[in-house]
Amino acid sequence: xxxxxxxxxxxxxxxxxxxxxxxxxxxxxxxxxxxxxxxxxxxxxxxxxxxxxxxxxxxxxxxxxxxxxxxxxxxxxxxxxxxxxxxxxxxxxxxxxxxxxxxxxxxxxxxxxxxxxxxxxxxxxxxxxxxxxxxxxxxxxxxxxxxxxxxxxxxxxxxxxxxxxxxxxxxxxxxxxxxxxxxxxxxxxxxxxxxxxxxxxxxxxxxxxxxxxxxxxxxxxxxxxxxxxxxxxxxxxxxxxxxxxxxxxxxxxxxxxxxxxxxxxxxxxxxxxxxxxxxxxxxxxxxxxxxxxxxxxxxxxxxxxxxxxxxxxxxxxxxxxxxxxxxxxxxxxxxxxxxxxxxxxxxxxxxxxxxxxxxxxxxxxxxxxxxxxxxxxxxxxxxxxxxxxxxxxxxxxxxxxxxxxxxxxxxxxxxxxxxxxxxxxxxxxxxxxxxxxxxxxxxxxxxxxxxxxxxxxxxxxxxxxxxxxxxxxx
Amino acid sequence: xxxxxxxxxxxxxxxxxxxxxxxxxxxxxxxxxxxxxxxxxxxxxxxxxxxxxxxxxxxxxxxxxxxxxxxxxxxxxxxxxxxxxxxxxxxxxxxxxxxxxxxxxxxxxxxxxxxxxxxxxxxxxxxxxxxxxxxxxxxxxxxxxxxxxxxxxxxxxxxxxxxxxxxxxxxxxxxxxxxxxxxxxxxxxxxxxxxxxxxxxxxxxxxxxxxxxxxxxxxxxxxxxxxxxxxxxxxxxxxxxxxxxxxxxxxxxxxxxxxxxxxxxxxxxxxxxxxxxxxxxxxxxxxxxxxxxxxxxxxxxxxxxxxxxxxxxxxxxxxxxxxxxxxxxxxxxxxxxxxxxxxxxxxxxxxxxxxxxxxxxxxxxxxxxxxxxxxxxxxxxxxxxxxxxxxxxxxxxxxxxxxxxxxxxxxxxxxxxxxxxxxxxxxxxxxxxxxxxxxxxxxxxxxxxxxxxxxxxxxxxxxxxxxxxxxxxxxx
Numbered sequence: 001x002x003x004x005x006x007x008x009x010x011x012x013x014x015x016x017x018x019x020x021x022x023x024x025x026x027x028x029x030x031x032x033x034x035x036x037x038x039x040x041x042x043x044x045x046x047x048x049x050x051x052x053x054x055x056x057x058x059x060x061x062x063x064x065x066x067x068x069x070x071x072x073x074x075x076x077x078x079x080x081x082x083x084x085x086x087x088x089x090x091x092x093x094x095x096x097x098x099x100x101x102x103x104x105x106x107x108x109x110x111x112x113x114x115x116x117x118x119x120x121x122x123x124x125x126x127x128x129x130x131x132x133x134x135x136x137x138x139x140x141x142x143x144x145x146x147x148x149x150x151x152x153x154x155x156x157x158x159x160x161x162x163x164x165x166x167x168x169x170x171x172x173x174x175x176x177x178x179x180x181x182x183x184x185x186x187x188x189x190x191x192x193x194x195x196x197x198x199x200x201x202x203x204x205x206x207x208x209x210x211x212x213x214x215x216x217x218x219x220x221x222x223x224x225x226x227x228x229x230x231x232x233x234x235x236x237x238x239x240x241x242x243x244x245x246x247x248x249x250x251x252x253x254x255x256x257x258x259x260x261x262x263x264x265x266x267x268x269x270x271x272x273x274x275x276x277x278x279x280x281x282x283x284x285x286x287x288x289x290x291x292x293x294x295x296x297x298x299x300x301x302x303x304x305x306x307x308x309x310x311x312x313x314x315x316x317x318x319x320x321x322x323x324x325x326x327x328x329x330x331x332x333x334x335x336x337x338x339x340x341x342x343x344x345x346x347x348x349x350x351x352x353x354x355x356x357x358x359x360x361x362x363x364x365x366x367x368x369x370x371x372x373x374x375x376x377x378x379x380x381x382x383x384x385x386x387x388x389x390x391x392x393x394x395x396x397x398x399x400x401x402x403x404x405x406x407x408x409x410x411x412x413x414x415x416x417x418x419x420x421x422x423x424x425x426x427x428x429x430x431x432x433x434x435x436x437x438x439x440x441x442x443x444x445x446x447x448x449x450x451x452x453x454x455x456x457x458x459x460x461x462x463x464x465x466x467x468x469x470x471x472x473x474x
Numbered sequence: 475x476x477x478x479x480x481x482x483x484x485x486x487x488x489x490x491x492x493x494x495x496x497x498x499x500x501x502x503x504x505x506x507x508x509x510x511x512x513x514x515x516x517x518x519x520x521x522x523x524x525x526x527x528x529x530x531x532x533x534x535x536x537x538x539x540x541x542x543x544x545x546x547x548x549x550x551x552x553x554x555x556x557x558x559x560x561x562x563x564x565x566x567x568x569x570x571x572x573x574x575x576x577x578x579x580x581x582x583x584x585x586x587x588x589x590x591x592x593x594x595x596x597x598x599x600x601x602x603x604x605x606x607x608x609x610x611x612x613x614x615x616x617x618x619x620x621x622x623x624x625x626x627x628x629x630x631x632x633x634x635x636x637x638x639x640x641x642x643x644x645x646x647x648x649x650x651x652x653x654x655x656x657x658x659x660x661x662x663x664x665x666x667x668x669x670x671x672x673x674x675x676x677x678x679x680x681x682x683x684x685x686x687x688x689x690x691x692x693x694x695x696x697x698x699x700x701x702x703x704x705x706x707x708x709x710x711x712x713x714x715x716x717x718x719x720x721x722x723x724x725x726x727x728x729x730x731x732x733x734x735x736x737x738x739x740x741x742x743x744x745x746x747x748x749x750x751x752x753x754x755x756x757x758x759x760x761x762x763x764x765x766x767x768x769x770x771x772x773x774x775x776x777x778x779x780x781x782x783x784x785x786x787x788x789x790x791x792x793x794x795x796x797x798x799x800x801x802x803x804x805x806x807x808x809x810x811x812x813x814x815x816x817x818x819x820x821x822x823x824x825x826x827x828x829x830x831x832x833x834x835x836x837x838x839x840x841x842x843x844x845x846x847x848x849x850x851x852x853x854x855x856x857x858x859x860x861x862x863x864x865x866x867x868x869x870x871x872x873x874x875x876x877x878x879x880x881x882x883x884x885x886x887x888x889x890x891x892x893x894x895x896x897x898x899x900x901x902x903x904x905x906x907x908x909x910x911x912x913x914x915x916x917x918x919x920x921x922x923x924x925x926x927x928x929x930x931x932x933x934x935x936x937x938x939x940x941x942x943x944x945x946x947x948x949x950x
Contacts, residue, residue: 230524314744318563323615362744
């Protein structure tokens, strides 16, 4: 199957019609139903939009940069008139009255949103097993997890059910499933993409980003969704370069750092060997590689689970059964309405995190946990700043292991949390990173390579990722 | 035992911005329930707050007017509690870093020296919606008020009586209305006041256990509730009891308080910095720009009235009690050079009518222009003060100028010497007995003759001239 940028060009050239293409994609979605990638498929709406864009092309009008493409959204992004479930019973029937900024941008560029994908409930999880709508399966090995929390979006692209998709990454939720499914996934700098219309898990860490089959396609998607949004005060007024132009750009003189701490205990040996081999190839090609100290990474998971759960406990307070969402029936009083609506509506992992978060913010514990967590976060950010004085990019494995078996870690939250050990620091520091396929294990499971760059250095990330993609293809 | 009362107030003022603090919905009072909402106000999944900068302007304005330090680095914080009229499950407020700190307001009680009341802090926050419990079996929620900007003004525990609390609250109201940031209406809830009250043995420097009073929706109720609470606490302590720290609701109908929640039931609000809003930096330039636009404040205006219009301090104080009244006075005084006369009329006649009709000066039917027209007729001796009062009453019910009424009704004062001489001659001729008495030395009887002349002219005779002509003719 061709990549998205090619399909877009072919569509512009008149090589196919969307009215035909939409049926192909819907058929493929139907055929892959067992992977459980989608919570909602918008067949009728997609057909209508396909006809409208075909007509627009026939009329000679200028087409947007996503014309000819089908896009899947993680079901925690709002689309006017459609359900936004967040993979949760509590929002099962919730219909959003407005469009997320990313949705408006995709539609404005003639992209067709074909459906919304499965996720860990409220994006809390690393395997897409915590969904009210059942777990997703990895297309490479259906007995294995797709990764998470944006598992459905990764599967949709990996199995060709969508050309591009969007996920959200709070601690690795785009990069880890991209690594598990053998595709490209990227977490932009905090503030690069508007969060307006993304249902919040942890506001200071969440960021929307693309999944794609290759680096150029990810760049194309990021081009569309980036930029300042007056509806999101944390979005930044930073220039948006053409990221697709960066792919294939010159990498001479770029220095790569290898964080020592990312290659120690706990890392699968095949992944370690793979990343080392890629590093060797880069070195042979004349790239400068140096070790870098990121010792504070040891504290990242702890700090992350304090900050993320604190914000989550606050962000999820609005699901109270009063204005929308699940409300328990036949309740005696207000307190019972709250307790039962939330107890019935939320799954186990969400409850665990809400309780953890409420605890770390409670009076008497705030200084010991939340405040300390923020201090650690500041130090981690400083350590990255120092590292980027020496090197342009960091290269690490994306995950400590390849995709694990469905059910393998669901009963051990701490093991599950460690799947994010190489990704969470990036969210804590607010910088950008990308995961790309760098080979396979002997079992044939994809291995993900992570590139990390400083704030608003996405262009550098795409340059290097494009270079590595080429190098590995040779 | 002799007790000293310690009172601190927490005052909430609803700001007169057009839009809400974190979204574009209207803040207008009294719309259809839930009509002034949007996804942000409703706390829909995925929405984000965007700060209305006008709210910051207003906060700086109030901070400057109450002698506060404006804090340059601000953060919003989330304050959590569950209630149906709080859509997000938290209120966006300020906690560790409020926008204004260390201010004060001076109050003066009758016959006492001026007293300074400290202002601990002023912070910005959003209002909650309203729960309507008396609409049948269900509780209804109206979120029109949700997201209306508020400034919370927290005083130091510097007040020592309900009267001082009242004076402080009145002073705050005067300032916020002068600044045009709040309409100050306690009945409609745009100005709300909670009081922390405690007592301690006089001379003690430690604070007693305090209670928090809520639900006092008028100035009178603030004073009543605090006095009630002082008495309740004094009774308890005098009888050997101890005060329990709790929140109390004032019931104005019964005139008592009832417990709302105890210290143990107090919320843990789990404050933490609001991650959806970046820290707010307030530059010196921003503060300077607000300062430059600051209107004249009550105290300055009062001083100016004394010097510019040569008014007694008391008059200046009454006339500057509200900005609208002060504006009205100045508008009249601009067109009538006798400012003392204007002051008297505004303070007696105008204020009387406002009180009778229970209206504000903005709704007063006699415009400043028309009142000036009336007063100028007195100054030009066209009418007497007495006739002027009749015309004033008539002007309340129509839109005519005073001069038009005078002309239409022929009320112009008779200042024509020959005409008055004729009338006086007639009165003297008709009252020979009284003429006798006058000539016998009973000079006081002259007022009888004045009365007769006035009667004959239906009050229109120029009283000064009548007096003069009478004396001349009687002594002739």
